[in-house]
Amino acid sequence: MEQNRRKFIGNVTLLTGALVLSNQWLMAAEKQDRYKVAVIDLMILKRQKLSALPLAKEIGADGLEIDMGGLGNRETFDNKLSDPKIRQEYLDQAKSLNLEICSLAMTGFYAQSFATRPTYQKMIQDCLDTANAMHVKVVFLPLGVQGDLVKNPELRAPIIERLKVAGKLASKAGVVIGIETALDAAGELKLLKDVGSKQVKSYFNFSNAIKNGRDLHQELRVLGRKNIVQIHATNEDGVWLENDQKINLKKVKVTLDEMGWSGWLVVERSRDAAQPTNVKYNFSANTKYLKSIFQLL
Numbered sequence: 001m002e003q004n005r006r007k008f009i010g011n012v013t014l015l016t017g018a019l020v021l022s023n024q025w026l027m028a029a030e031k032q033d034r035y036k037v038a039v040i041d042l043m044i045l046k047r048q049k050l051s052a053l054p055l056a057k058e059i060g061a062d063g064l065e066i067d068m069g070g071l072g073n074r075e076t077f078d079n080k081l082s083d084p085k086i087r088q089e090y091l092d093q094a095k096s097l098n099l100e101i102c103s104l105a106m107t108g109f110y111a112q113s114f115a116t117r118p119t120y121q122k123m124i125q126d127c128l129d130t131a132n133a134m135h136v137k138v139v140f141l142p143l144g145v146q147g148d149l150v151k152n153p154e155l156r157a158p159i160i161e162r163l164k165v166a167g168k169l170a171s172k173a174g175v176v177i178g179i180e181t182a183l184d185a186a187g188e189l190k191l192l193k194d195v196g197s198k199q200v201k202s203y204f205n206f207s208n209a210i211k212n213g214r215d216l217h218q219e220l221r222v223l224g225r226k227n228i229v230q231i232h233a234t235n236e237d238g239v240w241l242e243n244d245q246k247i248n249l250k251k252v253k254v255t256l257d258e259m260g261w262s263g264w265l266v267v268e269r270s271r272d273a274a275q276p277t278n279v280k281y282n283f284s285a286n287t288k289y290l291k292s293i294f295q296l297l
Helices: 002-034 052-059 084-097 120-133 153-173 185-195 206-211 216-223 249-259 279-294
Strands: 035-040 063-067 100-105 138-142 176-180 200-205 228-232 263-267
Touching: 035 052, 035 100, 035 279, 052 063, 052 084, 052 279, 084 100, 084 120, 100 120, 100 263, 120 138, 120 153, 138 200, 138 228, 153 176, 153 185, 153 200, 176 228, 185 200, 185 216, 200 206, 200 216, 206 216, 206 228, 216 249, 249 279, 263 279
Parallel strands: 035 063, 035 263, 063 100, 100 138, 138 176, 176 200, 200 228, 228 263
Antiparallel strands: none
């Protein structure tokens, strides 16, 4: 009888220990999966090139943001991914490298006017169609220089109307459009509310808050967890993130943790001024540093 009791207690102890370890592993996996780090094909000098994927892997990223191609005076983007064969090559390569495609970027609108381009609906639809074909759920739309609502407040009404249209297109596609504006967080939140679409959110950029002397943590909190779809997690060029005195990423993580936010941290800039074109040198360093903070187990 005593032997059976000891055996039972031993089994219970083993089971309890296994459950504790299992829970610890799950918590560790969730913690690591909560924040993922990506780079941008355009910024690693591989715009719409398949070789961006193995380079992103070599840099140490978890994923890649792919640009839709140049815009210029075309009706839509110079998008090589409109070719099914090329798209499949990307998908196959990403799978083989265990990389995710976190978003598609319409960076052509950095220099072009979203408020006035006559074929903007075609541009948005082409991006959404590509996103669907590649199983990507987020696209990036910067309002850029010509869409700067601080310097050009008269563009607010046409931009809101166009974002409403874009939101309806995104809703049909099941994709979220992340916008970047020149507004502060309160202004951007008001813009999002005026657009009134769950498919249009903020693609937050640390640099926008820092270079304009705003409190980065307060800006994040004002926008809130539900309104931020992804983050460009870098500052302006000059020094790596780990050497940047203007940003404390450990505190940023605390803020995002407290907000309950999770998602992709996408490296855009923060290149060393001494070697701005050394892709591996700069992006490997920033990716490694982001992971050391946001994925530390």
